[in-house]
């Protein structure tokens with residue numbers, strides 16, 4: 315998206331000092347579904363694309379299992395576009411500094427449905443601080459769009475149980491609900 319080219323040169327917060335690449339998005343520019351995560355990790359920082367490491371690969375598998383094509387059906391980005399050192403959680407000031415870029419992405423993609431991956435994305439977009447166990451799978455509303463928080467895939471990697479009530483199965487169920495919502499007119 316040419317409207318986001320300036321983002322590649324952004325120095326609005328200190329994460330610009332340690333990043334290799336600004337990580338803006340992958341997927342389809344005009345998708346009806348937008349996924350928002352937390353921040354790039356080491357592989358994302360090196361490659362310049364979000365969710366290309368282990369958690370991204372797991373996310374792609376779950377999306378495909380839910381009937382969603384990661385390249386065609388959705389646009390995926392992060393709340394902050396530059397990697398925090400040692401993969402620490404982005405600071406509030408960094409989330410605030412990067413928020414205009416996120417708002418611009420939402421305006422450009424104009425998704426019908428937004429999925430928030432983990433507590434940082436929820437806090438960044440909705441200003442809600444809450445436990446993901448309570449928030450996940452709920453339909454919320456933001457600026458006239460429907461929004462669903464789900465677990466971040468890195469959390470699923472740390473909790474790899476395949477039990478029916480474990481985070482991975484719950485996340486797949488949530489993504490299937492999202493896929494069904496997208497099929498509704």
Ligand code: SF4
Pocket residue numbers: 321324325326327328329330336394395396408411412415
């Ligand atoms: S994290 Fe966002 S605000 Fe900070 S330098 Fe990168 S693009 Fe700019």
